[in-house]
Amino acid sequence: xxxxxxxxxxxxxxxxxxxxxxxxxxxxxxxxxxxxxxxxxxxxxxxxxxxxxxxxxxxxxxxxxxxxxxxxxxxxxxxxxxxxxxxxxxxxxxxxxxxxxxxxxxxxxxxxxxxxxxxxxxxxxxxxxxxxxxxxxxxxxxxxxxxxxxxxxxxxxxxxxxxxxxxxxxxxxxxxxxxxxxxxxxxxxxxxxxxxxxxxxxxxxxxxxxxxxxxxxxxxxxx
Amino acid sequence: xxxxxxxxxxxxxxxxxxxxxxxxxxxxxxxxxxxxxxxxxxxxxxxxxxxxxxxxxxxxxxxxxxxxxxxxxxxxxxxxxxxxxxxxxxxxxxxxxxxxxxxxxxxxxxxxxxxxxxxxxxxxxxxxxxxxxxxxxxxxxxxxxxxxxxxxxxxxxxxxxxxxxxxxxxxxxxxxxxxxxxxxxxxxxxxxxxxxxxxxxxxxxxxxxxxxxxxxxxxxxxxxxxxxxxxxxxxxxxxxxxxxxxxxxxxxxxxxxxxxxxxxxxxxxxxxxxxxxxxxxxxxxxxxxxxxxxxxxxxxxxxxxxxxxxxxxxxxxxxxxxxxxxxxxxxxxxxxxxxxxxxxxxxxxxxxxxxxxxxxxxxxxxxxxxxxxxxxxxxxxxxxxxxxxxxxxxxxxxxxxxxxxxxxxxxxxxxxxxxxxxxxxxxxxxxx
Ligand SMILES: [Zn+2]
Numbered sequence: 001x002x003x004x005x006x007x008x009x010x011x012x013x014x015x016x017x018x019x020x021x022x023x024x025x026x027x028x029x030x031x032x033x034x035x036x037x038x039x040x041x042x043x044x045x046x047x048x049x050x051x052x053x054x055x056x057x058x059x060x061x062x063x064x065x066x067x068x069x070x071x072x073x074x075x076x077x078x079x080x081x082x083x084x085x086x087x088x089x090x091x092x093x094x095x096x097x098x099x100x101x102x103x104x105x106x107x108x109x110x111x112x113x114x115x116x117x118x119x120x121x122x123x124x125x126x127x128x129x130x131x132x133x134x135x136x137x138x139x140x141x142x143x144x145x146x147x148x149x150x151x152x153x154x155x156x157x158x159x160x161x162x163x164x165x166x167x168x169x170x171x172x173x174x175x176x177x178x179x180x181x182x183x184x185x186x187x188x189x190x191x192x193x194x195x196x197x198x199x200x201x202x203x204x205x206x207x208x209x210x211x212x213x214x215x216x217x218x219x220x221x222x223x
Numbered sequence: 224x225x226x227x228x229x230x231x232x233x234x235x236x237x238x239x240x241x242x243x244x245x246x247x248x249x250x251x252x253x254x255x256x257x258x259x260x261x262x263x264x265x266x267x268x269x270x271x272x273x274x275x276x277x278x279x280x281x282x283x284x285x286x287x288x289x290x291x292x293x294x295x296x297x298x299x300x301x302x303x304x305x306x307x308x309x310x311x312x313x314x315x316x317x318x319x320x321x322x323x324x325x326x327x328x329x330x331x332x333x334x335x336x337x338x339x340x341x342x343x344x345x346x347x348x349x350x351x352x353x354x355x356x357x358x359x360x361x362x363x364x365x366x367x368x369x370x371x372x373x374x375x376x377x378x379x380x381x382x383x384x385x386x387x388x389x390x391x392x393x394x395x396x397x398x399x400x401x402x403x404x405x406x407x408x409x410x411x412x413x414x415x416x417x418x419x420x421x422x423x424x425x426x427x428x429x430x431x432x433x434x435x436x437x438x439x440x441x442x443x444x445x446x447x448x449x450x451x452x453x454x455x456x457x458x459x460x461x462x463x464x465x466x467x468x469x470x471x472x473x474x475x476x477x478x479x480x481x482x483x484x485x486x487x488x489x490x491x492x493x494x495x496x497x498x499x500x501x502x503x504x505x506x507x508x509x510x511x512x513x514x515x516x517x518x519x520x521x522x523x524x525x526x527x528x529x530x531x532x533x534x535x536x537x538x539x540x541x542x543x544x545x546x547x548x549x550x551x552x553x554x555x556x557x558x559x560x561x562x563x564x565x566x567x568x569x570x571x572x573x574x575x576x577x578x579x580x581x582x583x584x585x586x587x588x589x590x591x592x593x594x595x596x597x598x599x600x601x602x603x604x605x606x607x608x609x610x611x612x613x614x615x616x617x618x619x620x621x622x623x624x625x626x627x628x629x630x631x632x633x634x635x636x637x638x639x640x641x642x643x644x645x646x647x648x649x650x651x652x653x654x655x
Pocket of ligand 1: 005006008018019020
């Protein structure tokens with residue numbers, strides 16, 4: 001036990017000074033003393049944010065340069081928006097797809113939406129031949145459907161976390177078939193494939209997980 | 224809520240728990256700690272086994288935080304929980320995204336078991352029950368011949384619905400929910416510690432001596448400490464400096480009140496409220512004697528049943544608001560955040576939490592040495608204080624986010640000047 005004659009307190013430590021007044025302590029620590037609290041070991045957690053900051057800085061600067069060049073030589077065409085949009089998508093892809101700790105099914109659904117949106121924009125901005133609706137939207141929705149079903153099969157124990165996302169994407173896979181009837185989609189087979197897959201998955205959920213889906217909805221929507 | 228099989232349990236958040244996920248960060252962690260020192264070195268393998276057993280008995284803690292459309296909630300967590308060796312951090316952030324999604328930690332070091340809990344999940348009294356159950360099962364597993372004597376809940380008891388109830392809404396009175404506006408509180412100044420570290424300094428004194436001291440002053444221990452705390456802040460920070468603008472804000476001590484002592488409930492979740500003592504301290508001649516009288520008065524006023532119900536209902540009314548209830552969560556959380564930043568934290572200079580005394584059955588007592596409680600210290604509440612006692616060891620722990628220790632020094636010197644022995648512990652955070 002050590003002693004501080006200023007504060008008149010006792011303390012058992014290997015440190016040489018009083019934590020209250022910083023005066024030197026008298027006496028010796030107990031022979032079998034183990035410090036109450038461990039020493040601080042720096043976790044070096046600063047490195048990651050700095051790398052992130054540098055990359056962020058470089059991308060923002062290049063986006064601004066692109067926009068300035070475009071505006072300086074403006075001829076009625078805002079071409080810089082395409083690379084800027086792509087960089088932007090790439091950023092979201094990296095941060096949501098890889099670094100986010102969000103639920104993996106959520107990430108799939110989110111990125112699928114984003115990609116479909118981006119592709120439709122590019123399609124509309126360029127030749128407007130409708131490849132994004134006709135092929136890519138139904139195919140991407142089916143891929144996402146299969147991917148989430150696959151995850152549920154592999155990680156069976158957590159299936160309740162994913163089932164609501166599966167339901168969402170399965171319901172949204174019915175959109176292409178609606179677009180067929182409104183005449184926006186002209187190539188029918190990808191839309192039909194996506195529709196068939198979605199119906200199959202929906203029926204599967206309804207037959208085999210009726211309680212889970214009810215519980216999940218109750219949880220998510222309680223007010 | 225627990226009618227389904229164990230694997231499908233989920234829990235609504237209680238009224239006071241709802242705010243914490245939105246206002247917590249690396250700096251404002253809203254984490255508190257209770258620790259127990261046993262008489263023998265902790266076996267981490269057995270401790271891990273114990274926690275696994277306990278989690279099966281207390282499904283309320285085997286959860287992760289999830290977001291719904293209108294509110295976030297606790298959902299069953301299927302991932303394993305891991306006990307860890309104690310690190311230097313005191314009440315560090317519990318991010319729902321790390322730690323396998325668990326909202327508490329169990330750590331060990333030498334003879335100590337340390338539990339850190341995110342405030343959303345439970346309050347001090349709830350964690351004490353968890354700690355007692357954990358200690359009991361651990362000692363049984365180590366091979367000690369002990370009996371629960373109905374003082375600790377054991378793994379064989381069935382979980383009861385009452386343990387999970389949100390008692391706040393049970394005692395809600397819509398006729399008594401008036402909001403009383405408050406002024407921003409005085410903030411204890413100091414130089415921030417590097418890397419957001421937290422310092423902890425605890426002083427252990429004799430429980431019986433403290434009770435005698437409080438009685439001599441016709442006060443409870445909590446009242447005595449609250450008065451002394453105000454006096455200490457006054458003499459170290461404000462006295463003779465009343466002309467400075469920032470010193471003219473009232474010094475306000477936030478004292479949590481365990482409502483289970485005032486209203487019948489056995490819940491493990493948040494069921495606490497507070498009493499606040501506040502005073503503008505710009506006069507040059509405030510004495511400790513003045514403050515004792517003042518604090519006693521304020522406690523008497525704040526502890527009346529109707530005042531406690533008013534404070535409870537003031538919070539509950541917020542979640543009963545039909546408009547707010549059906550606002551989607553991603554918008555609602557901003558409302559919660561703004562409300563809390565404007566009102567919550569900045570209305571208190573310091574929190575002083577008296578967890579009270581912990582009892583163990585006689586057969587367990589030879590294996591338990593002492594207990595410690597601590598709450599996080601953040602940017603605005605730079606110094607916080609918690610008290611917990613076991614047998615004749617009463618431990619007062621100061622946590623701080625600043626380098627200076629003048630408040631701790633003057634506080635403990637008050638007792639040594641009275642001739643009372645004080646044994647100090649510190650994590651010597653200023654070394655780093
Ligand atoms: Zn000293």
